[in-house]
Amino acid sequence: MGLGALTQFQLLDAIPVLDRTAQNFVIEAMDDGVVVVDADDRIVNLNPQAERLLGNEGFDVGDTLPETYTDRGTTADGEGEDRNAVTPFAVDGAERYFEVDVSDLRDYHDRVTGRVVVFHDVTERLTREQRLSVLSRVLRHNLRNEMNVVYGYADGLSVESPADEAAVDLIKRKALTLVEQGSKAREIQEFLENGNPGGDPVDIGAAVRSVVARTRDAYPDVAFELDLPDEETACPAVVESVVENLVTNAAKHNTDPDPVVSVTARRDGADVVVAVVDNGPGIPREERAVLESGRETSLEHGSGLGLWFVTWAVDHADGSVSFEEADPGSAVTVRLPRRPTG
Known part of the structure; x- marks a missing residue:
């Protein structure tokens, strides 16, 4: 469990037998540098790893930790959140990079009483x-x-x-x-x-029509069928690249004498659901299994990058994707969160 979870749920204070000595042991035993500051950002405690880092910067207990480390922004509703940034430090004469994570400490009245700043070494990464x-x-x-x-x-x-x-x-x-x-x-x-999955939202209907127009020029022998919402339906901007990869894959590998690719989009509660169905040879079962498991092995591996892009991009946008057999062909269904319009 990371320190952010400990502070978020006040776990250290919720267990009576875990006294101050035990709390200090937990913090000091961590590989990461940990600094506790009060509401005015004055350092009230730090573990040996943090002393090693901040000592080189001239900071100690009682000093004010600069906003460079403590001010990582807040959520839209004003609530504190874990904030991350990478900061260089000189350690043993060499420059190393640390991810700085800030978590608010709150009392039982939900007032911010301080912050915990964690320095995680990411140099090797x-x-x-x-x-x-x-x-x-x-x-x-x-x-x-x-x-x-x-x-x-x-x-x-x-x-x-x-x-x-x-x-x-x-x-x-x-x-x-x-x-x-x-x-x-x-x-x-x-x-x-x-990639920014938030980005500027796009209308799913306009995005699909734009993709199909380009793909139709590249594959004039393929028939494209569309079923799209009449009203504006906004979703993450990445949907256009996702649909383009799926439609291109369906058209390119379709060996049917009369190739057809259909794209449907609809609202489903807070989501947008997009389905791309073709009458081609389909996606091999082994490749579907690899994509859905999210990893390759020496015996099971995907043959192309387009469907990997779809999987990663949809996951990055907090969505989901499923690969299924059609009769004939394949059906890929993407679910993405809707975005506000206007």
Whole structure:
């Protein structure tokens, strides 16, 4: 259990046998730096880990902790909440990064009597994320460039038989697929790093029509059917990217002689429910299982990134997604919270 939970539910005070000595032991035993300040942000207690950090900054018990650490904002209704930010500290001559989490302390009249400030070392995590970001960017860049070269050479090959033509077409298709996957990986990384599920809400009807118009141009042989709300129905902005990935996936992989992709959207209480149904070969059972479990193994793994993006984006927006078989084809249902209109 984190310290935020302890302070939020006053757990330390709710257990009579847990005296002040035990409380201090709990705090001092934590790996994180913990500082307790009063209502005026004066330091009243801190554990050894925090002493190590703040001692280098010249702070001790009785000093006022700067707003840099204590002022992380409040919720819209004025209630305090856990607030996070990353702050650098010099530790043993090296710069390390700490996530600062602030929780309000309240008395039995719900008055703020102080705050608990927790410093959690995230240096290794940030370093790992930075290295993965660089590795991903370099791989995507090299992949795109090398596949463009492969495609160019394949396009210039002389074709002397139907077998040669089929082989060249296969090479070109595979090269384009890898280039597209590189672009999709970049889109996913940018969303995960910068995505804001709140964003500016969009009307689901307008978003779906815009997506289908673009997809229809790319896949003119596919018939698209729409069933959308007449009234404006606002939902998180990410819905447009989610629907685009689902509609594109349904159209691209549809091998039926008369391919059809239908998109329906409706209100359901406080949510918006969007369903994309096609009459194609469907999403393999193994891939659906991987997507719904949220993890891959060496034996079970997804084949593409588009559906992973859908899963992560919907989860990021506090929604849900389900993958089911249709007869024939597949049906993907997305549920997202509605947003206020106007």
